[in-house]
Structure formats: C-alpha cells, structure tokens
Amino acid sequence: MIQSVNSIPAFDIKQQYTTIETEVSAAVLDVLVSGRYIGGPLVEGFEKQFAAYHGVTACVACNSGTDALFLALRALEIGVGDEVITTPFTFVATAEVISAVGAKPVFVDIDATTLNIDLQQVAAAITPKTKAIIPVHLFGQPVDMTTLMAIAQSHNLAVIEDCAQSTGASWGGAKVGSIGHIGCFSFYPTKNLGACGDGGAITTNDPAIAAKLRILKEHGQRNRYQYEEIGVNSRLDAIQAVILAIKLPHLDDWNQQRRAIATYYNQFLSQVAGIVTPQELTGGVSVWNQYTIRISSQGQNGSSAAYRESVRSQLQERGVNSTVYYPHPLHLQPVYQHLDYQPGQLPVAEQACHEVLSLPMFPELTTQQQDQVIYALKDSLE
Numbered sequence: 155m156i157q158s159v160n161s162i163p164a165f166d167i168k169q170q171y172t173t174i175e176t177e178v179s180a181a182v183l184d185v186l187v188s189g190r191y192i193g194g195p196l197v198e199g200f201e202k203q204f205a206a207y208h209g210v211t212a213c214v215a216c217n218s219g220t221d222a223l224f225l226a227l228r229a230l231e232i233g234v235g236d237e238v239i240t241t242p243f244t245f246v247a248t249a250e251v252i253s254a255v256g257a258k259p260v261f262v263d264i265d266a267t268t269l270n271i272d273l274q275q276v277a278a279a280i281t282p283k284t285k286a287i288i289p290v291h292l293f294g295q296p297v298d299m300t301t302l303m304a305i306a307q308s309h310n311l312a313v314i315e316d317c318a319q320s321t322g323a324s325w326g327g328a329k330v331g332s333i334g335h336i337g338c339f340s341f342y343p344t345k346n347l348g349a350c351g352d353g354g355a356i357t358t359n360d361p362a363i364a365a366k367l368r369i370l371k372e373h374g375q376r377n378r379y380q381y382e383e384i385g386v387n388s389r390l391d392a393i394q395a396v397i398l399a400i401k402l403p404h405l406d407d408w409n410q411q412r413r414a415i416a417t418y419y420n421q422f423l424s425q426v427a428g429i430v431t432p433q434e435l436t437g438g439v440s441v442w443n444q445y446t447i448r449i450s451s452q453g454q455n456g457s458s459a460a461y462r463e464s465v466r467s468q469l470q471e472r473g474v475n476s477t478v479y480y481p482h483p484l485h486l487q488p489v490y491q492h493l494d495y496q497p498g499q500l501p502v503a504e505q506a507c508h509e510v511l512s513l514p515m516f517p518e519l520t521t522q523q524q525d526q527v528i529y530a531l532k533d534s535l536e
C-alpha cells in the first residue's frame with residue numbers, strides 16, 4: 155500500500171480486530187461448523203447480554219440500526235397522519251424511517267453547543283398529531299434525557315432513542331437506550347460497538363413492545379405460518395452475534411480510551427483561535443463516536459464551507475484524514491422538499507453543516523498520532 159508512513163486515518167477498524175482475532179476466528183469457525191447460522195442460542199445469548207449491559211428487560215436483535223428505528227415506530231403503531239419530532243442534523247436513517255412508516259418527520263433546530271436536538275424547540279413543535287420524539291445522541295453525546303422525558307410525559311409521547319452512535323453512553327447514570335420507551339442501536343462497523351457487517355438491536359423495558367417487535371421482525375408471524383400484520387425480515391446473523399458477544403465486554407475500555415483522546419484533544423485545542431471544540435454536557439457521559447470541532451470562518455474570505463474545505467485539505471496534506479458529518483441538514487434535502495422547509499428556517503443546524511469537521515477518533519489512536527493531529531490542525535488554521 156502506498157501511503158505516507160505518517161498518514162492517520164479518520165477511523166481504523168483493523169487494529170482493534172487484531173487484539174481479538176484469535177478469539178473471534180475460533181468462535182466464527184465454530185458457528186460455521188455448527189450449521190446454525192440464523193437464530194439459535196448465540197443470537198439469544200447476545201440479546202440477553204446486551205439487555206443486561208443496559209439494565210433493561212428485553213433486547214431484540216435485528217439487521218441494522220435503520221431497521222431498529224423502523225421496527226420501533228411500527229411497534230408503537232405510528233403511521234399515516236402522525237408526526238414524529240426529530241433533529242435535522244443526523245444520519246438520514248433517523249428521519250427516513252419516519253417517512254417509511256407513513257408518518258411525517260417534524261424537524262426542529264439543534265443546540266449550538268451539543269449539536270443535539272434543542273429541547274425547547276421540541277416542546278414548541280408538539281401538536282395534537284405528535285406521537286413520538288426521536289432524539290439522537292449524536293457523535294456519542296447523550297441528549298439531556300431528564301428534560302426530554304419530562305416533556306414527553308407531560309404530552310403523553312413516546313421517546314425512541316437513536317443510540318446508533320452512542321452505545322455505552324449514559325445520562326444521569328443510566329445507559330442511553332434504557333431511558334426512553336425504546337432504544338435503537340446500530341452495529342455498523344464504524345459504530346462504538348461494531349460488527350463485521352450489518353447488525354442492530356432494540357432495547358425496551360416494555361414486554362408488550364418487545365413481543366410486538368419479535369413478531370414484526372419475523373414477517374408479522376406470531377405462530378408458525380400465521381401472519382397477523384405486514385412485517386419484515388430483519389435478523390442478526392449468528393456469526394455477527396458471536397462477534398458482538400466477544401466485543402461487548404471490551405466496550406467500556408474502548409469507550410474509555412475514546413474519552414481520554416477527547417480530553418487530550420480538548421486540552422490542546424480548546425484555546426486555539428478560529429475553532430470551537432466539543433463540550434460534554436454535565437450529567438452525561440459521552441462515548442465520542444466522533445470528535446467534532448467547528449471551524450469558524452469569521453475573519454476569513456469566502457463561505458464557511460469553503461474555508462472548512464481548505465482546512466480539511468491542508469490537514470490531508472499533513473497526513474491527517476478528517477470527515478464532514480454532516481454537510482447538509484435533512485430538512486433541506488431534495489427528498490424532503492415536499493415538507494416546504496426554507497433555508498434559514500433551522501439556522502443552527504444549517505450553520506453547523508458549514509462548520510463541522512470530525513478529527514480522527516478511534517480507541518487505538520496513539521499519543522503520537524494525537525499530537526500529529528493537534529499540530530497539523532494548528533498549522534492548517536494559520
């Protein structure tokens with residue numbers, strides 16, 4: 155591979171794999187030999203382990219984080235004529251599933267400090283049609299769930315936590331995904347707990363919801379070959395389940411390493427002019443799926459996005475790869491044109507899209523690499 159020896163990727167999954175390779179290889183081979191590829195004790199075992207980790211009574215494994223969110227909405231019987239409030243500053247799946255069940259996504263602006271949904275705006279957006287709120291614990295940082303649950307309870311609304319980027323994060327001592335009515339997780343390889351392929355899970359303390367989820371994820375089947383409603387096929391493979399079962403006991407350590415890296419970055423970057431470093435909300439423990447700074451174009455010529463792009467390419471020249479999550483807010487995407495949002499309507503999210511830049515963040519990043527990121531960024535800003 156021709157790559158500068160000093161080049162730092164935005165994310166690296168192979169290093170982590172080498173630390174558990176022997177265990178994973180043996181376990182995967184066992185599954186192959188067993189012939190039990192779909193369902194079975196390994197998938198059930200992982201569901202129990204994941205539920206216990208979160209302190210919830212039920213975990214239902216599924217095919218992806220997107221399916222987890224879709225199934226959650228279906229289990230709550232949210233559909234045509236209903237409104238679901240969410241953030242425009244997230245991965246498209248969060249809103250896509252609302253549309254997929256026939257409901258209407260209602261986007262509200264985000265908080266400039268946390269980049270998470272602005273809870274005052276949530277309260278203001280509630281109408282008689284509102285059925286649920288989907289908060290996203292973006293980049294690993296938990297939403298203030300105390301305030302959100304109070305808003306939801308006073309209006310009798312369901313809360314579906316999008317925990318795709320925040321496995322292991324907590325708010326007020328409780329794991330995210332255990333606070334709302336339903337928690338939705340993704341095991342996409344770049345997430346904090348990543349499989350070697352697609353995977354997802356749903357957590358809940360409500361046995362009726364868990365039972366309904368199990369029916370929906372299996373073609374709407376309650377008893378064999380008896381179909382009660384239109385469902386889907388959404389499974390976590392036994393191979394992924396066994397890999398995740400091996401990885402889960404390491405998750406807290408890996409998240410702790412991410413936290414140490416974020417602290418180090420903050421220590422050396424928080425005073426640097428021209429950027430805003432991420433802050434952790436009191437009460438929350440972030441798991442730093444991303445370390446995302448904002449690059450202010452004040453005093454620079456041209457637009458924020460153009461300036462951000464120039465910093466990004468200068469970082470690249472210095473061997474530091476960075477990523478823009480997310481360049482466009484969902485309310486202004488072509489697919490949501492029919493909802494009639496106008497540019498300027500959700501200004502904080504729109505500005506964030508022009509300014510954010512995610513620096514390399516994964517548990518195995520060495521201090522030397524972190525230093526290189528810090529120096530490269532300082533140089534690129536001058």
Ligand SMILES: *Cc1c(COP(=O)(O)O)cnc(C)c1O
Pocket residue numbers: 217218219220221244245247248290316318319339340341342352353354
């Ligand atoms: C990754 C992600 C999803 C979707 O997860 P998949 O497993 O890729 O389907 C949903 N929401 C957010 C915020 C995500 O980051």
